[in-house]
Amino acid sequence: RPDPLYFFSISCLCCVMDSPYSRPDSPVSSHIWADQDSDEDNYQEDVLKEYPGLEEEERKEQELSKKRKRSEMDVEDNMSEENMKYFTERWSRPVEGFRRLNKIDEGAYGVVYRVKNLKTGHTVALKKVKIKKEGSRGEGFPLTALREVDLLMSCHHRNVVNVYETVVGRSRDEVFLVMEFVEHDLRTLMEQRSIRFTAPEVKCLMRQLLEALEYLHAHFVLHRDLKTSNILLTSKGVLKVCDFGMARYFTDPLQAITPLAWVLTLPYRPPEGLIRGTTPMEYGPAVDIWSCGCIFAELLSNKPLFRPTSEPHLLTLMCQLLGTPTDETWPGWSSLEIHQKWKIVQHPAGELRKRFPQGGTGFDGSRVCVTQRGGFGLLQDLLAMCPDRRITASEALGHYFFIESPLPASEEQLAKMLDPLPSLHMMERGHR
Template identity: 40%
Template sequence: MAMIDPSLDNGVNECVRRKKYASRSKEGHVGTVIKKTTCDLATIPSSRDSRRKPKKRSKLFKKTRFSVRGNTANLRYGRLDEYEVLDEICRGSYGKVYKGKEKETGRMVAIKKELDGFCKSSYREIDILKSVVGHPSFVQFKQVVVDEYKDDVYVVMEYIENDLRRSMKSMETPFNESQVKALMKQLMEGVNFLHENGMMHRDLKPSNILVNNKGELKICDFGMSRQFRRALGSYSPRVGTLWYKAPELLLGAEKYSCAVDMWAVGCIMAELFLEDAIFKGDSEIDQLQKIFGILGTPDDIVWPGFSSLPGSRFKFVEQPFNMLSMNFTIISGLGIDLLNKLLACNPEERITAKDAINHPWFHEKSSTS
């Protein structure tokens, strides 16, 4: 017969009592096997006041609490009421980001509300944020926060004043070459760290790059990121933001590599000089037309396997020349060389992050200061 254990919580003992008396058989004997209860302790009334019914926690809270603690090792877990949620900073495909304040310390933080709850992309993002903790090129993860009584899950990170997109718009004069070098060096060091540790960002763009008042750059928003084991794997091409998507993704390639990140890095470098996106299509086909109009239309000679990609069946305007240098008269020859290597249509010819960091452009004395 099940015994009442005085060391247990009153709610547990009450649950055992109920199970004991509910398990009488038709003959009136008390059963000797008590089924293990799965009820939430927060919803079991105390034996002192069986009429009091505390507010139930949401199903998502119970599920999230188990998932976070069970599947993500050493993950700090907290409650939303530890923070004061202030203004909304931005909104993305997977969540809204708010400016917040930690009540205990008064420190400012960024609080990202996961729009789809704690889904697969959330796990990926947190795994990667944990992997880059301590690296200066990434926003620092603090903890996961759950609202106990609503279906809301949040990720708390360090707060950075501006993103690169807003910085460019608010500046009276564009970045000079020396400033672009400083920013690109930090960006490439962060991207190189990701790639060397088996991670792709897959959504690099100015709004996902934060810059503080000291000029320190931090990569954020890993909702579309992916860890990989092989240099070239099969993944979904439905990732990234249109103006920064590599040609292989626009053409529907399901096998691609870290080169998709390097294309986005090249688009960002061009935008820092132009103060606007270099390729501004309104559809995937139009985006490809914009790319080929400046870099030249590829074929199987310059890009082996081009005709086998799903999107290559469309008829693109024939443009045989690379006219990139005509759009960047203020950049040195070495700067154009790096930009051409970042924006190579053939991903096999695109420069790696490791080689880009060591490109001679970074060691060349800039003509502007």
């Protein structure tokens, strides 16, 4: 006859095992569950033998996991007939519900128009996706457009441009993204309107840009094509990051993905993008931070930081301005393959301070926005040659630059500056 004390002991043991202190998420028991030498694997194998149905579920879960990973990887820049059918059937609202006003811009992956929504009367931007015809290389619906829709539909931040819906034309190769219309972009303001932003205005713009990047990076999104033409500015002084055609999700830990040589525009490409060339590489938010630093410098001097003619030329310009890296400033620099491909001349650091002096006039005689101690420090942190030593968007927002005098301008003050300027986005592209 079994001993009653035996049953009592078993009952107490079950209660203890089911207590909060014995669960994996309990801090008290975390050291037990983290033990790498436990018999957990053997236990799982025994369970699978006892319940064969679990093995089939485990296999299905692994297949789903593989599919999710494959969907995050870069694939050929075209879509199958199924994806094209998905777009034209799911989003069946016709483009005839919009009236064209003027063409805003045209790029490699689409044409953007300013249009009027005939139903609501609102002015919006309509981006026509360029779809390659049958028989051409990379035919079908471009992956860049699919990513742009997916990312922008899931991103909700005041400093990221909104995509409202997707509509279709009369034929199956006419797909349009309906986005919010924004009156200005930084490149047009600086180049065609010759706007020179003051220090408070630069601080206002940089704070908004960094807030957008902080949001995107917190949601594991890389933009990968930040430049002044992709930074919009509303008449109310609100900055908007646009054009997510090159954007993609990244992972933690980082995985090798598309080479930066295929995505980032050359003047805004970081040094690590030059070193690996067209080889898939691991990179993360630091690539956007470098581009942000180039935009910051452009806002200060009213001209691009670099004007390269090739990748080797860009690396030379970087080394001349920021100093050639060493093993101390970039661990492992001397062992990188780049030294076998290009001849890299040693340049001392210090030219960046000459380009952006505190007095307001650069070494080449050009006028630059007054760069205080905090401003120059932030510029250095954004443009650190070693990606691992580059500042993050969150760290940059807490930088001394934003609390030193003069303080950032408000969005209302920025809007007041923009008020007398007619929007070039409201004019036909060929008549600006």
